[in-house]
Amino acid sequence: MRPDKYIQQLIEPVFNTGRTKEIFGFNPTVQPEWEDVKETKLYVYSYNAVSIEKVELKNIRETFRFRDSGKVSWINVDGIVKPDIELISQHFGVHPLLVEDISSIGQRPKMDDIEGVLFCLLNMLYFNEENCAVEQEQISIVLGKDFVITFQEDATRDVFKSIRDKLNIANSKLRLRGADYLCYSLLDVIVDHYFEVMEKLGDKIEQLEEEIVRRSTKKSLAKLNSLRKEMIVLKRNVSPVRDLINGFIKSESELLDDKINKYFKDVYDHIIQANDVAENYRDILTSLQDLYINQVNLKMNEVMKVMAIVTCLLAPGAVIGGIFGMNFDVIPYSHQKWGFYITVAVMLIVPLIMLRIFKKRGWF
Structure with missing residues (x-):
């Protein structure tokens, strides 16, 4: 075996250089290849102040009846299958450009108002304790007249359980308000979950700081390098959401009630705070790098x-x-x-x- 190959095999397991390609290797000009989805799960919550209908559907065409049902309908699609997305989008009046965004991966969080439909795309974040990595799942939300459609990549993980629990409560604020309030609630839950991910990431940073102060090794440097990569993932997903929420605040769409504006401002405050926390963590990691170098020089x-x-x-x-x-x-x-x-x-x-x-x- 060549010496450079041998050294590479020794270095890669420690510094996890493959993670760099995962973070920066996406090319938006190349058509993504989706993994085959065995089945698409469809959940519909159709409700008003006094009643709620909860159904799990087998066919995408069964959702068509919920467009003009006289109630607020939340259609959740778990699993991305492009023919199904095109079919439901065509019936609910979603523009083909938005369909392309829903079907793509690695998109930057954004918000659009096209032909009477409000659309936003952002990532739901999770923290993998085993790999010490920030994982992301793309969420697409379509807001129309009396309906909200959400598209999720992975059906096994979901942070919307709290919203489903509130929908089961009669005369709750969620049941008394329209589809715009449901859209706000979905965004609020996603943004609030960012803090849980950052809290776990902060615990790892604190442990690393203690390790560097007490007994810094090359593994400490590898952990520091890994956490800096995860901070890039976090920052890249959290920062654009500020503009996304600001788009709802400044929108003059008839789909948004004037009273809902203050709720989106509350989410805006949360995402500003999340950005500040992410910046603080990045500064701490930079300080830890200097601390590691100082520790090495001190030992020398x-x-x-x-x-x-x-x-x-x-x-x-x-x-x-x-x-x-x-x-x-x-x-x-x-x-x-x-x-x-x-x-x-x-x-x-x-x-x-x-x-x-x-x-x-x-x-x-």
């Missing part, structure tokens, strides 16, 4: 200091041994009975005196 200085002291302590013995080892006939005490012992004693006493002087000066 300690080693050099010990080596310098040892060299100084051995110098008198080397000088004395060199003098008495010269090839001369007349050397003081060389032919005396106690000459050897006196010489050895001087070679020990002088370093001890030097050691005391170093200690008194505070050099170690």
